[in-house]
Amino acid sequence: MAILCYARQSVERENSISCETQLEYCKTVIKPDERDEKILTIVDQGCSGGNIDRDGFQKLMKLVRRGKVSKVIVYKLDRISRSLNDFVNILQEFKAYKVEFVSSQESFDTSSPYGELIVKILMIFAEFERTSIINRITQAYAHRSEMGFYMGGRQPYGFELIPTVINNIKTKKLNPIPSETEQIRYIFEVYAWESVSLRRLLNLLVTENRKPLNGSDWTTSKLSALLKNPIYVKADSDVYEYYEKHGTQIITDLSMFTGEYGAQLYGHTKHKSDAPDWSDMKLVLLTHDGIVDSDIWIKCQKKLEKNKQVGNSISNRTSWLAGKIICEMCGHTMTTIKGKINKSGEIRRYFNCTGKSHKKSCPGTKVSIYAEDLENMVYDCISAKLSELKDTKRISANNSTAGVNELKLKLKAAEKAEKQLVDTMLSGGFNDDLLALANQKAAQLKRDKVALYDRIEELKSKDDETDVADNLARSWKIANYNRKKEVAMIMIHQIIISENGDAKMLWKI
Numbered sequence: 001m002a003i004l005c006y007a008r009q010s011v012e013r014e015n016s017i018s019c020e021t022q023l024e025y026c027k028t029v030i031k032p033d034e035r036d037e038k039i040l041t042i043v044d045q046g047c048s049g050g051n052i053d054r055d056g057f058q059k060l061m062k063l064v065r066r067g068k069v070s071k072v073i074v075y076k077l078d079r080i081s082r083s084l085n086d087f088v089n090i091l092q093e094f095k096a097y098k099v100e101f102v103s104s105q106e107s108f109d110t111s112s113p114y115g116e117l118i119v120k121i122l123m124i125f126a127e128f129e130r131t132s133i134i135n136r137i138t139q140a141y142a143h144r145s146e147m148g149f150y151m152g153g154r155q156p157y158g159f160e161l162i163p164t165v166i167n168n169i170k171t172k173k174l175n176p177i178p179s180e181t182e183q184i185r186y187i188f189e190v191y192a193w194e195s196v197s198l199r200r201l202l203n204l205l206v207t208e209n210r211k212p213l214n215g216s217d218w219t220t221s222k223l224s225a226l227l228k229n230p231i232y233v234k235a236d237s238d239v240y241e242y243y244e245k246h247g248t249q250i251i252t253d254l255s256m257f258t259g260e261y262g263a264q265l266y267g268h269t270k271h272k273s274d275a276p277d278w279s280d281m282k283l284v285l286l287t288h289d290g291i292v293d294s295d296i297w298i299k300c301q302k303k304l305e306k307n308k309q310v311g312n313s314i315s316n317r318t319s320w321l322a323g324k325i326i327c328e329m330c331g332h333t334m335t336t337i338k339g340k341i342n343k344s345g346e347i348r349r350y351f352n353c354t355g356k357s358h359k360k361s362c363p364g365t366k367v368s369i370y371a372e373d374l375e376n377m378v379y380d381c382i383s384a385k386l387s388e389l390k391d392t393k394r395i396s397a398n399n400s401t402a403g404v405n406e407l408k409l410k411l412k413a414a415e416k417a418e419k420q421l422v423d424t425m426l427s428g429g430f431n432d433d434l435l436a437l438a439n440q441k442a443a444q445l446k447r448d449k450v451a452l453y454d455r456i457e458e459l460k461s462k463d464d465e466t467d468v469a470d471n472l473a474r475s476w477k478i479a480n481y482n483r484k485k486e487v488a489m490i491m492i493h494q495i496i497i498s499e500n501g502d503a504k505m506l507w508k509i
């Protein structure tokens, strides 16, 4: 087993650090108890970090894969790769071969807890990159086939089915019946009121002599089925989020949820106790216009769920902030417990100091921190942090666009000078001394060009970082319970709750 020091230099530049110096730095982080181990050095001279197609680096990976290396040391992280995806893949491969990775300048050490954390963050960033690729594919798929197909089932109230052809496939399209859509809208709007129960809604319809067009009577179960149906909603990102939270598989891409079209839920429904399990269900956008605004529709869903007393969904049991909440008075963690059913029939979770409940060691008076309030607050804080990151990246990307342009101009000038020089040399107008000088000048111009190419590449990679930051902020908007938990684990060190109920966020990054 050997310790391997790796150095890379794109081109010799006045302010760029030579491979020799890089290796010196690498050796400074070799621990005293490692001094007896074999030290290998590998150098890539004149190679860019934009890809991993470098002789020295490939040799390094070969040694790693043969199990010859216990540790890789570099001067700086970007010596390995400037591409995030490559970097993460390499780190994962190092991990698979139990190779530690240390950077001398960034005090980055995969064997330390902090290093592990950084690897996790990088992996999440890379994961978001992959997710966005998957999303793009899904989107194309939705456009081509899934969007607009009525997936069958009983003809929903308020619509007629008319034959249509979508992408050369004969199918059926839902067409709203205007006289009935008015009644549907009315039903949703009334039920969205806080004080109106299904029973009261039914009584109201009976009093006002409103009936379905076919002359039958409304019943509470008919109303409940109607209110639950996404066929009526103008599906937007909130509706997407609502279904995502329930674990429904959403066929149509988020970008299509523009608040215009209705949606259809299809597939099997399993019923575990009294809570619906929608993980086997699929949601697809249809081509007909929705009838009910998403905020009213979602209000109705929440009321219907409350009626069912959904008791076993994850978010009702625990919090994605579990383990992060600390009582300032005694330093113990605060855990979620469920309160009693309140007047409006809901059960609220709140954070409770374990120092107080289990060990009776907390001197504080009892504070009730409602889990939902705290979660919402932290959610907003993370949103703000992510958009801050996005903006910083955007500014640097904008700067880099201008920078790339300027460098391209310089590159053009260098190319022109090179051509002129070559032309003069070919015309034979030099004696030997001048020719030697001209050759020197030509070599210098060539080096300048390579340096400029490298710098342009470096600036371009900043654009990619902006995309990642964008995706991260976007994904947070639709993050489900597990993703929130993951992000909280990485970003938040602790949240300290003071005696008067104030929350103090301590970030990890």
Ligand SMILES: [Zn+2]
Pocket: 327, 328, 329, 330, 331, 332, 353, 354, 355, 356, 362, 363, 364
């Ligand atoms: Zn306490």
